[in-house]
Structures are given as C-alpha cells and as structure tokens.
Amino acid sequence: MLVIEDLEVELAGKKILKHIDLEIKPGETHILFGPNGSGKTSLLMTIMGYPQYKVTGGKIFFKGVDITHLPINERAKLGIGMAYQRPPTIHGVKTHQMVKICGGDREINVHELARKVNFQDFLDRDVNAGFSGGEIKRSELLQLMAQDPDLMLFDEPESGVDMENIALVSQTIARLLQKECAPTDIKSMLQVKRERTKMGLIITHTGYILEYLTADKGQVLYDGVLSCSDNPREILHCISEMGYEECVRCTIASN
Ligand SMILES: Nc1ncnc2c1ncn2[C@@H]1O[C@H](COP(=O)(O)OP(=O)(O)OP(=O)(O)O)[C@@H](O)[C@H]1O
Numbered sequence: 001m002l003v004i005e006d007l008e009v010e011l012a013g014k015k016i017l018k019h020i021d022l023e024i025k026p027g028e029t030h031i032l033f034g035p036n037g038s039g040k041t042s043l044l045m046t047i048m049g050y051p052q053y054k055v056t057g058g059k060i061f062f063k064g065v066d067i068t069h070l071p072i073n074e075r076a077k078l079g080i081g082m083a084y085q086r087p088p089t090i091h092g093v094k095t096h097q098m099v100k101i102c103g104g105d106r107e108i109n110v111h112e113l114a115r116k117v118n119f120q121d122f123l124d125r126d127v128n129a130g131f132s133g134g135e136i137k138r139s140e141l142l143q144l145m146a147q148d149p150d151l152m153l154f155d156e157p158e159s160g161v162d163m164e165n166i167a168l169v170s171q172t173i174a175r176l177l178q179k180e181c182a183p184t185d186i187k188s189m190l191q192v193k194r195e196r197t198k199m200g201l202i203i204t205h206t207g208y209i210l211e212y213l214t215a216d217k218g219q220v221l222y223d224g225v226l227s228c229s230d231n232p233r234e235i236l237h238c239i240s241e242m243g244y245e246e247c248v249r250c251t252i253a254s255n
C-alpha cells in the first residue's frame with residue numbers, strides 16, 4: 001500500500017505540492033488529472049524519490065516503510081517503478097542492455113518481452129536515441145515490464161502515441177496492473193479482484209486509457225492541491241464539459 005500524508009514539496013525554491021493526502025491500496029489503480037503545470041509529474045517524481053523535489057513536510061509510506069527520504073534505487077528495490085514522460089537519451093547503452101538491467105536478478109527473455117510491445121527492432125539501438133514520441137512510450141513500458149514493480153507510476157503514457165498503438169500501450173498497462181484478469185469457472189470476479197496486488201497511478205489528459213482499463217479512483221491536482229476524488233470517468237466528463245475549475249468548486253462545496 002502507498003500512503004501519502006500531508007505532503008509538501010518544493011522545486012527550485014517554489015512550493016509545488018501542498019497538503020497532499022493519497023492512499024493506493026494493493027490492487028488499486030488511480031488516475032491523476034490536472035491542468036498543465038499543476039504538479040502531476042512532480043508528485044510522481046517525488047514518490048519515485050528524485051532529490052530535486054524537496055520534501056518540506058509530510059510523509060510517504062510504501063509497504064509500511066517510511067520512504068520519504070529513501071534514495072531512488074532503494075525505492076525501486078522495494079517495488080516502485082515509473083514510466084517517464086520525457087526520459088533521457090542514454091548514449092552507449094543499448095535498449096536490450098537496459099531491459100536486462102531493469103529485470104535485476106530475474107531471468108528475462110528480452111526478445112519475448114519486446115515482442116509484446118512490438119519493439120524487437122529497437123533493441124540494438126541506444127536507449128531513446130532518436131526514438132519517436134510513441135517509440136519512447138513503448139520503450140518505457142518494456143523497461144517497466146522487465147522490472148515488474150508493485151507500484152507503477154505512468155506519466156502520460158498515451159501522449160504522442162498513434163491511435164493504433166494506444167490500444168497496445170493501454171492493454172499492456174492493463175496487463176501489468178493485473179486489470180486484464182477475467183473471472184473463470186472456479187474464480188468469481190470478486191476473487192480475481194481480491195487477488196490483485198499491483199498498484200498504479202496514471203497521469204492522463206485525454207483519458208483514452210480508461211477505454212482499456214477500469215480505474216478505481218480519479219483525482220484532480222490543481223495548483224499543487226489534490227482537489228477532487230471521484231469516479232475517473234465522471235471527472236473526465238466534468239473536465240471536458242466544464243473545465244478544471246468546476247472540479248475545484250466541487251471540493252470546496254463538499255468541504
Ligand atoms: N526545474 C524547474 N525549475 C523551476 N520550476 C520547475 C522546474 N520543473 C518544473 N517546474 C515547475 O513546476 C510546476 C509543476 O510542474 P509539473 O511538471 O509537475 O506539472 P504537470 O502537472 O505535470 O504539467 P503537464 O501537464 O504540463 O505535464 C510547473 O509550474 C513547472 O514550470
């Protein structure tokens with residue numbers, strides 16, 4: 001379980017996250033909406049542990065461990081992974097080598113994994129070197145598939161992805177988050193749901209991903225404040241009909 005309590009974060013001397021409370025239980029996937037510059041990426045980067053995101057208040061717990069000041073590699077070891085919006089190019093490291101590194105001690109069949117995201121032809125290229133926007137997203141997914149963490153943070157996984165590949169990307173995320181499992185003759189839907197352990201936090205502007213996976217909760221981040229919590233489809237509808245400010249108004253009214 002991920003628990004964030006009253007989190008305050010500064011970036012380059014500016015307060016960018018204020019009084020954030022968030023809880024993601026095992027098996028749950030949350031969607032994070034919010035206008036440009038509201039702090040969504042900053043929240044994910046803070047959970048992942050990037051030191052430039054300075055925690056000035058509050059705590060982050062994962063699996064019962066206080067990770068507020070743990071370095072990134074320790075968080076990754078505990079089972080947190082992230083697919084970045086704009087990951088860096090890494091010259092001198094081939095994509096297949098990176099996938100192996102992400103797999104750690106696990107026995108990884110890189111080609112077999114790459115086939116699942118149609119990425120076999122890119123394995124011999126340097127990581128992200130000259131990759132298109134959509135190719136970067138698939139590369140990020142491939143690395144996450146190799147790591148197979150318990151908490152997965154996705155920063156706009158559909159942005160820059162063509163319509164055909166949106167299905168591939170979204171279905172891969174659904175599979176990673178154990179959302180694709182269906183009831184069988186011997187297992188009811190309730191049992192299938194209870195057996196899910198993976199946690200997800202997904203940033204999206206378009207909500208395309210909601211066509212492919214059922215998310216448990218939607219949240220709106222507005223000017224560094226988590227301002228609404230509701231069914232993600234309801235939130236998306238509200239944003240597209242009335243704009244983000246209406247979400248903020250909802251929260252003020254409910255408080
Ligand atoms: N290195 C930096 N120095 C100063 N301010 C920064 C830096 N990086 C980000 N910011 C600012 O922090 C704020 C939050 O940025 P963040 O990337 O978290 O927003 P976001 O909600 O993810 O936006 P988007 O939807 O456009 O991706 C923005 O105002 C941004 O300009």
